[in-house]
Amino acid sequence: MLQPVKEDTPLHVEDRMQNKTEPAEPLLKVSNLKKHFPLTNVFGRPTGYVKAVNHVEFELHEKETLGLVGESGCGKSTTGRTLLRLTEPSDGEAIYKGRDIFKLNDKEMLKMRREFQMVFQDPHSSLNPKKRIGSSVEEPMNIHGIGNKNDRMERALDLLQKVGLREDQYFRYPHEFSGGQRQRIGIARALAVNPKMIVCDEPVSALDVSIQSQVINLLEEIQDNFDLAYLFIAHDLSVVRHIADNIGVMYLGYVVERAPTDELFSQPLHPYTQALLSAIPMPNPRIKKERIVIKGDVPSPMNLPSGCVFHTRCPHVMPRCKEDVPALEKKATGHFVACHLYD
């Protein structure tokens, strides 16, 4: 379905993973990212803050897929959106090619968005219903002034083919497509400006099971063909395990653990990761898993617990956890955890 655009053969996943272990400069290095949304009263005075993202740090290398997982409200989508400055971060830095993208002015940021693109969750609301899909795919090229009209149309037609649609669908409207096809259009649009990195925000969770695998395979193919790095945000751990090289687990705005995918699944260190992994229902009736049940609900992000944010639900809670915030520390190669159990 999809032809490689380059002559050399695409890298296999294994090769990609080996490359990544070389101490190369990361493509993107995020540290101490914070986003607090103010709550205001009728006079516009802040009365409190929704602390969506509190302390996020990670590195993303070229051609790598970093999965960000966590439950609703853990700040994974907000993290993705701040990287494209769709919402402004409250604090922190994100170094890309030696420059902090949070310090760029609007003009510089516009240029930067050529390298960062996004694929959204809901394929029904992320396309303009009044625009033919061809012009939706061309829009990013118009904004960035790439090529002339004919070049842009040619590239759009080429991209539609690359994501598995037909050239004659160029003049169709979004309502004529199914959810899976619309997600393909969203991917084609993100590819239009030849980005280095794509933030995929729950790209398959709105799709049916049999369509999900089509889109996951497509994302993997274009990653090889276009040398892309993905920040893959999702709540479905089996999907993330399949596509990601490294995974960051988030809870209440903190990255509590980050590790290479296989290691995270075989040796989860943080009690929250352990509970999260044990809660996934396995599509295998012969396996009866011992579940680690964590009591209660996620606390409100407006009123965070003191110390470690997980201490209210943690089965291994110690007196220390209520006072000190644990730092994200390295426990093995590429494996980081923020928990006092491992101090």
Next chain:
Amino acid sequence: MVNEPLLNVKELKTIFSTEKGPVTAVDGVTFHVDSGETVGIVGESGCGKSVTAESIMRLLNEQTTKYEGAITYNGKNLLHLSKEQMRKIRGNEISMIFQDPMTSLNPVYTIGNQITETIMIHQKLSKEKAYVKAIEMLELTGIPSPEKRIYEYPHNLSGGMRQRVMIAMALSCHPSLLIADEPTTALDVTIQAQILDVISDLKKELNMGVMMITHDLGVVAEVCSRVVVMYLGQVIEEADVDTLFFNPKHPYTKGLLKSIPKLDGDRNSKLHVVEGTVPSLDNIPEGCRFAPRCAYADELCLNRAPELETTDEGNKVRCWHYKRIFEEEGANATTS
């Protein structure tokens, strides 16, 4: 089976009249649910699994909906009952939990009001006794300090808590049949695990029959004993859960099982793909409905629709070639 099953759906057809003409959303669906067992109804969006549930509860607008076939519950055909008789069964003998706990509770009443309403109507208890009963039910579903929670409004509660309130409400009259329509789809995994535990504990305690509608095969493997797979308004396979996961017969079921990423699967291989998309209901393919997407389809499949056959093991499958496919491929364990 000597005993009459608790719920027996036979050749059910649900036909909506639309501006473009009649649309058959459920087309000849047959299955049964016994007391104390959990039957999973699985399928993709538009396969008619929710419409089947709504037909059993008779929740659809009956001016634009026509039913055919029979839904027998405890010896009564639900399709022949009057509105008044149906109202006595709904919430009392058959209860339903809906997918979205955010929209299925009334935001202007306290949760106490909403739970006691059902109890007072069906069990003719006084308000005071109904409140005691409601607190008991909330406790059973694992809500902390229910005597305080009962005076709160739905917006005070989280998604998982609201779904517990829905379950408490659905079970407050000790129904013999519970229909759960995607009860955990809107919830996070750790909360999903808690809710599934609550449902299976209460099932044992009350010896209910449970009809679990879901698209998540993980949930099916965990809680169901028998599974009905639907595609475009028809049952295409019915089997016990072990056979369905380890020896599926229908090419659609096989494809579906192979296409989900597994937690213990090979990460470097590509995912299996079921080509194409589900056709819309006003454009149903002739012959076998899955034929246009099926790798095994031939002339016969494209022209003549297969019947739901009973296999040697006593399961059911709707496919012309399931025997041949089985002989050629053997029982390839798709889950391993």
